[in-house]
Amino acid sequence: MSTMKLQKLCYYSQGWALAWDERPLFDSRIEAWANGPVIYDLYRQHRGRFTVGEWPTGDASAIVGEDKDTIDAVLAGYGDLTGQQLSDMTHAERPWLAARGALPNGARCNVGISQDVMQDYFGGLDAQQSEDSTRL
Numbered sequence: 001m002s003t004m005k006l007q008k009l010c011y012y013s014q015g016w017a018l019a020w021d022e023r024p025l026f027d028s029r030i031e032a033w034a035n036g037p038v039i040y041d042l043y044r045q046h047r048g049r050f051t052v053g054e055w056p057t058g059d060a061s062a063i064v065g066e067d068k069d070t071i072d073a074v075l076a077g078y079g080d081l082t083g084q085q086l087s088d089m090t091h092a093e094r095p096w097l098a099a100r101g102a103l104p105n106g107a108r109c110n111v112g113i114s115q116d117v118m119q120d121y122f123g124g125l126d127a128q129q130s131e132d133s134t135r136l
Contacts, residue, residue: 003046004035004083008090011037013074015095018115019122021066030113032099034106036087037113094121 017025028041046052090096099113
């Protein structure tokens, strides 16, 4: 998978964990870069690569319970999208926009995206999706 897609899937996993589980999935800071949210700690591990085929320091079996459920739901909902499509989506969403403020498109930025804003935003999406499904 492309490193851009990996970054955005991790961002969406964090957002939905904050909304559904009311706690972060991971502690690393997410920054509002020009191409969308980036977890710098993750970026340092794949810097210089366009794709990631394996992750020698990872242990998928360590992800269990609601963390696994959240990640599985994110992969089911967003996994078919490209990294660019995911990036474009984040550019229209409040957490990334709020962190960047009035910066022009393409401007460098390493401002952190607020977990409170993410929780509020994704929680609102969840409430709206629940409301929409009850109308059917």
